[in-house]
Amino acid sequence: MAQNKSGKPRRPRAETPRGFQDYFGADVTARADMLRGITDVYHAYGFDPLESSAVETVEALGKFLPDVDRPNEGVFAWQDEDESWMALRYDLTAPLARVYAQHRNTLPSPYRRYSFGPVWRNEKPGPGRFRQFYQCDADTVGAPSVAADAEICTMLADCLEAVGIARGDYVVRVNNRKVLNGILDSMNITAEHAGRRDAVLRTIDKFDKVGEAGVRQLLGKGRLDASGAYIDGVGLSDDQAAPVLAFLTSRADDAAKTLANLRAAVAGSATGLAGVDELETIATLADAQGYGGDRVLIDPSVVRGLGYYTGPVYEAELTFEITDEKGRPRQFGSVAGGGRYDDLVKRFTGQDVPATGVSIGVDRLLAALVAKGQSRRTALGPVVVSVMDKDQLAHYQAMVGELRAAGIRAEMYMGNPKDLGRQLKYADQRNSPVAVIEGSQERADGIVQLKDLALGAALAANITTNEEWKAQPAQLSVKRADLVAEVQKMIARAANAD
Template sequence: MTSRRADLTPARLPRGFADRGAAELAQSRAMTEAIRTTYELWGFEAVETPFFEYTDALGKFLPDQDRPNAGVFSLKDDDDQWMSLRYDLTAPLARFVAENFQRLPKPYRSYRFGPVFRNEKPGPGRFRQFLQFDADIVGAPSVTADAEMCMMMADALEAVGVRRGDYVIKVNNRKILDGVMEAIGLGGEDNAGRRLTVLRAIDKLDRLGPEGVRALLGAGRKDDSGDFTKGAGLDEASAGRVLDVLKAKADRNLHTARKLFDEVSNPIGQEGARELSAIAALVDAAGYEDRVVIDPSVVRGLEYYTGPVFEAELTFTIDDEQGRPIQFGSVGGGGRYDGLVGRFMAEDVPATGFSIGVSRLQAALRALKGEDAAATGPVVVLVLDRERIADSMALAARLRNEGIAAEVYLGASGMKAQMKYADRRRAPCVVIQGSDERDKGEVTLKDLVEGAKAAAAIADRAEWTESRPAQVTVPEARLVEEVRAILARH
């Protein structure tokens, strides 16, 4: 028995990160291509920024600017400057626009796709690296740009396979929320903590309902398990004003905007209501009213949002492993951030954008379709005579020259193991040419998909051996034609 080496390095994946196989990558590629095509139809162009940015460029994106490794992954370069892996795709865009402001067309429409990194405690469904797909318009002050973002998001969800009626793009305005906070005496920097508690309570409206939110706005709430969540400490009148705003949602977007105008009487709140009215008119005129909906309960956590905020929510339900109905909820969001690019310039630059959580949307699509479709592998050319492997390579080359993915088995095993290998490669078929077929100028093709179906229906081994399901021998000249026919079936 061979002894185990004492100096072996254990193979282990860092917590919060995940490997991705061929099937998942194929699904991601198809989904992101559909999103990219949609964005380009709306006139957006691609831009790619590096994974690393100087830490000070992230600015208020950092959870704690005094501790560069808190919340983000950071290191020092040779010049003793802190650099950080990007926390999202918006901060790098702000830096890119500021650096290239004079040469870029304004408004500047761009999209970006790639991984982002969070130095946070991982958990179920919570990763330290995940994919985002962003689109932004920089240099357009009108809420027309915000309306376009919402309508484009609706188109993108439908492009990847989410049916109309299975999603909604919700819209609110931070000015409405700021107006409510001001009205109940929670304006100013001193009340930032209590404002956050109020916003978190509002964000739970769909799950807890009005009374659950009322409890969180007041002293607090005890859940079914007995855990207690401390509330915002608002008095009954202030909590009532917040709930009145949340109840302003009406059957039509314009009606909701008008009710919000009446509920929030201070200037900033009414400005937000007027902006929502403008968005409502635009999406209604374009035929998106049922897909883009004004909803006063939408809260986006980042402090840099300055106007309309959006959230893409999936509305269909699926059953979990215990048969309980669950919803995926939000798969993307964004909003207007007019002050962000201005961190690098002498004046603010208007901007609005939307980010799709690719991994979460991909998981939702798998659940929606009820399957985890795997990528089809290449055609595998078996090798029955190692001395004639060049002939097998010539057959594979002929397939590849016609645009058909094909590989030659490069191991040293026999026929049975080669067939098992082809199954693991998810090959649609295998090409077999022994000495008899070669002498006759023929090849044998075995359709592995149909073969598996036929084998499942045959109980007797002798019958299976005699029938050789889904196997055909054809002239070598018809190799490409017959393989194409097999691929077309699947």
């Protein structure tokens, strides 16, 4: 143990590591409920669950994180005893590529899987940005048709609605890396100019924030940002930047016009035109299922950050307004994204293996519901059976057993039962809907006292006099035989009130 200046052992600080956070009951329950809603949709679409290791070799994970300042330091890694390097996964897609490559001879093709769990990124934390967060993914490996991409887009829309995002409050925006590559090829920025290509892509990704004029400046010499700092540009001439601006402004009122504008923007590129054809197929297939442009939208401004995308890319954006920490209105933004990554498995096998998938940021989606005012309900705690007589523990535990057998969450008070007030305070802290009270007199009379804590809290907010308090109906005597039935009524009332 470390020592302080006096030589005495220094106690460790009880604090959460920087960039991490603790989650308590209601938060964990809300996340579990959301995961259940999302995975139910995945399951309905025919995807099977997969749980892979949280640790991968650094070699298997690859280097695809978008952090340009620390491209080789974005993971939590360590050297194993055999000197190989291991790391915590930074997403759920890279591990899937390893799993499929390792087990491909026994897996069906296409292989459709969903997975959820925490991922870790060794990046600079900030407001709302943590080093550990939850993702919930669904991927199809082995399907070359963009029908698989169209299905991912419609499934993503269904997931958002399943967890409480109303239709009209979101849009799944779709683009294609082939179209982007076609634009870059037409500018003579080829794969050999990787640094400049990445700089152009990052600039395109800022279109929603800085608009056409801002992108024009950033593609050229640069611009002053809102803080007054000067941001260096990519250094393109106006002629070189023109194809990018034509591409970014090609979005029209409907998919057909947008696609026509995109074809004009990439007219000289076979790769770009192939990408436009794929976008047209996605729009057609989505529309055939009733997912029009109000839900699945062709949008040239979508880039996506990870470096392994090869075809269609998509992003779920929440379109409703919230208020930021300074009271200014803004849109919440992206909560999910994905795309086609046909080369990821090839890293292991040397063979072309098409794949596409989506990742939902669960914690961010939960935050969106709270910001919209659809805050997660405070989960009801267990029914608490108080202990009035220490020599009757078996009797009280029998009550708990009856409640649990009826599907009611319940517990016997396990603290030091010095007084009933302390036990009721505990029940309040647990957000218990009901407290069960039985002393020797109640036992002799064959009754129990039920304190409706949820109703009592609601009434207390409107009680102003002692007489009103005494008259509240939040506590009643019931026959011991009616314990379970009466508790069920109280819980149902609390659930409906919530």
